[in-house]
Amino acid sequence: MTEPAHIGFVIAAYAVAAIVLVGMVVAVFADYRAQRKALRRLESRERQARLD
Amino acid sequence: MRSLANPTAFLAFAQRVLPWLWAATACLFAIGLWLALFVAPPDYQQGETSRIMYLHVPAAWMGMLVYAAMALAALGTLVWRHPLADAAQKAAAPLGAGFTFICLATGSLWGKPMWGTYWVWDARLTSVLVLFILYLGLIALWRAIDEPGRAARAAAILTLVGVVNIPIIKFSVDWWNTLHQPASVFRLGGPTIAPLMLWPLLVMAVAFLALFVALHLMAIRNEILRRRVARLTMAAATRRDAFASTLAAEARL
Numbered sequence: 001m002t003e004p005a006h007i008g009f010v011i012a013a014y015a016v017a018a019i020v021l022v023g024m025v026v027a028v029f030a031d032y033r034a035q036r037k038a039l040r041r042l043e044s045r046e047r048q049a050r051l052d
Numbered sequence: 053m054r055s056l057a058n059p060t061a062f063l064a065f066a067q068r069v070l071p072w073l074w075a076a077t078a079c080l081f082a083i084g085l086w087l088a089l090f091v092a093p094p095d096y097q098q099g100e101t102s103r104i105m106y107l108h109v110p111a112a113w114m115g116m117l118v119y120a121a122m123a124l125a126a127l128g129t130l131v132w133r134h135p136l137a138d139a140a141q142k143a144a145a146p147l148g149a150g151f152t153f154i155c156l157a158t159g160s161l162w163g164k165p166m167w168g169t170y171w172v173w174d175a176r177l178t179s180v181l182v183l184f185i186l187y188l189g190l191i192a193l194w195r196a197i198d199e200p201g202r203a204a205r206a207a208a209i210l211t212l213v214g215v216v217n218i219p220i221i222k223f224s225v226d227w228w229n230t231l232h233q234p235a236s237v238f239r240l241g242g243p244t245i246a247p248l249m250l251w252p253l254l255v256m257a258v259a260f261l262a263l264f265v266a267l268h269l270m271a272i273r274n275e276i277l278r279r280r281v282a283r284l285t286m287a288a289a290t291r292r293d294a295f296a297s298t299l300a301a302e303a304r305l
Contacts, residue, residue, distance in 0.1 A: 006101050006165045013104040013158040017111070020157075021263065024150045028270045035277035042284035049291055 057135050059276045066269045073266040080259035087252035095249075104162040106252055109237070110260040111154035115183055116218050118148035118264060122190075123215040126208035136272065138204035139279075141211065142194055143271030147264055149187035155180060167231055175224035176232035179217060186214040200279075 088106035095102035122144050128137030159177070160170040171177065190207050197203035225234045236244045243250055 006099060009161045009165050010100055010103050013107055013161040016157045016161070017107045017154045020150050020154050024147060024267060025263075027146075028267050028274065031274045032270060032277070035274055035281060038281045039277055039284070042281060042288065045288060046284060049288075 059136065059279075062136060063273060063276060066273045070266060070269060073262060073269070077259060077262040077266050080255060080262050084252060084256035084259045087255055092249050092252045093246075098166060101162060101165050102249070104158050105249075106256045108155060108158040108162060109253060110257040111151045111158065112180065113257055114260045114264055115148060115152035115155050115180065116221060117261075118144050118151060119183060119186070119211075119215065119218055122148065122211050123218075126211040129204050129208040130212075136276075138200075138208070139272050139275040140268070141204070141207060143275050144268055145187055145190045145194070147267050147271065149184060149191065151260070151264070152180065152184040152187060156184060172231050174230040174232055175228040176221065176230050179221045179224050182217055183214075183221060186210075186217065190214075 084106070088103060092103070092106070094100050122141050125137045125141035125144070128134040129141065156177075159180075163172075164170050190210060193207050193210060194203050197206060222235075224230060225232055237250070237253070245253065
């Protein structure tokens with residue numbers, strides 16, 4: 001029933017979904033790291049300003 | 053629920069829940085993909101291409117569910133003034149756009165071998181494309197308005213206007229003559245799919261839902277941290293300005 005050519009569509013669909021889902025996960029984790037880093041930098045600056 | 057309105061309480065809650073949620077998501081995807089790719093039989097007419105359904109349908113459900121959640125958050129912003137409602141709404145939009153894109157892309161890849169075309173301007177496909185454009189419009193709106201309160205209110209209003217599209221998507225296959233097949237799971241009279249194909253579909257749907265909940269909690273947490281960063285940046289700038297003014301005053305003396 002299935003022509004070999006159709007397998008390509010199934011593989012492409014799973015590849016697209018994997019790229020988008022993994023991309024969303026990576027983007028959210030990268031954003032978390034960036035915000036944590038910025039927050040740590042600002043908090044240490046704030047502490048320093050209080051000491052000064 | 054009310055205690056979660058406090059950002060600090062929310063951060064502690066997210067920290068506690070997220071490891072369990074990620075573990076559940078990984079397990080659900082492992083089981084769902086195994087069922088979808090190795091246990092579910094190929095369709096008697098569509099053959100192996102029917103396996104695209106296990107991604108396409110959960111992504112479509114999530115695209116609509118995320119928008120419905122955003123509409124609820126929009127009410128939270130406009131009516132109840134919940135402090136985290138706009139953060140929840142803003143955090144959900146890119147995720148909803150991602151799920152809707154998967155729905156459109158996998159649907160297109162399923163349509164080519166089955167219908168002979170990647171795209172038709174049929175009511176179901178067009179209304180889902182409108183949903184995707186709505187998500188992109190909302191993301192653009194948040195980026196275009198600098199003042200967070202104004203951006204949140206504008207986005208909430210646009211979200212509530214756009215919610216009319218959700219029943220149009222759901223019932224488009226009943227109201228108009230479309231190339232897209234009618235509902236076969238959530239319908240009066242029960243599902244028309246064989247249990248061997250229905251169970252993998254439901255497990256994949258729960259996996260998509262768990263992934264969304266985990267990503268959404270993380271994205272809301274990112275939004276809370278972003279606000280703290282903005283507040284501290286503003287405080288540092290004010291301190292710098294005050295210091296510069298003091299120096300200038302001393303120089304004049």
